[in-house]
Amino acid sequence: MHPALLLNGFTSHQLRLIQLVTEKHYEDLVFVREKAETSSVHQLIVYTDSKNDRDLLRKEVRDGLHKEAEMKIKAAVGFWHVIDLPSSEQKLIVGHNCFLDIAHIYSKFLGPLPSTAEDYVSSVNKHFPYIIDTKILLNANDVHLPMMKKSGTSLSKAFALLCPEIASSVQGLGSGPKPRVKVEVQVDGMRSSNWNSGAN
Incomplete structure (x- = not known):
């Protein structure tokens, strides 16, 4: 909403010089960097009517740059949201032989690994209080342990051991269509729905 002059064709050194001269010698002019829709940056000399107008314009530019920086940070966070959700919501995490996976997640997203095993377990438990490792469960089960020792705990x-009918039909089909398993899923103890999953 202010009269402005778009600065095109200047080097970065020339633009810096224009900015310094404008700020030092012209009270009614403001040097502004503005992000354009094409993700390029425009430099402008903007005319302001009064000191209040100039201060308001500078505040708008600062707020715009701050908001843009926040959006860049949020976009850069990326995968952290995947890690943060189970931690903040205290969700159940199920893995198979996942000790090393949890250690990598901890070191990449939570901080350096603690120096002792006790501190590590305590800290992991604080962030992820509900972890189930199916390999540990299989090794601890008195009924399955003798059978698992023979075939391995992968x-x-x-x-294949716990669901032999499904495992054998999947292996016998080769490249043909795979059978579906109907699984009853209960969500938050309130409602349930059917979910068809490929049995791989």
């Missing part, structure tokens, strides 16, 4: 071996 996830595919455990699946």
Whole structure:
């Protein structure tokens, strides 16, 4: 809403010089950097009517730059949201032989690994209080342990042992269509729905 002069064709050194001269010698002119829609940056000399007008314009520019920086930070955070949600919501995490996975997640997203195992366990438990490691469960189960020792405790071996009908039909089909397993899912203890999953 202010009269402005768009500065095109100047080097960065020339633009810096224009900014310094404008700020030092012209009270009614303001040097402004503005992000354009094409993600390029425009430099402008903007005319203001009064000191209040100039201060208001500078505040708007500062607020705009601050908001843009916040948006860049939010966009850069990326995968952190995937880690933050189970931690902040105290969600159940299920993995198979996931000790090393949890250690990598901790070191990349939560901080340096603690120096002792006790401190590490305490800190992991604070961030992720509900972790189930299916390999540990299989090794601790008195019924499955003898069978698992013979076949190994990999996830595919455990699946083949615990769900033999599904595992054998999947292996026997080759490249044909895979059977579906109907799973009853309960959400927050309030409602349930059916979910069809490929049995791999």
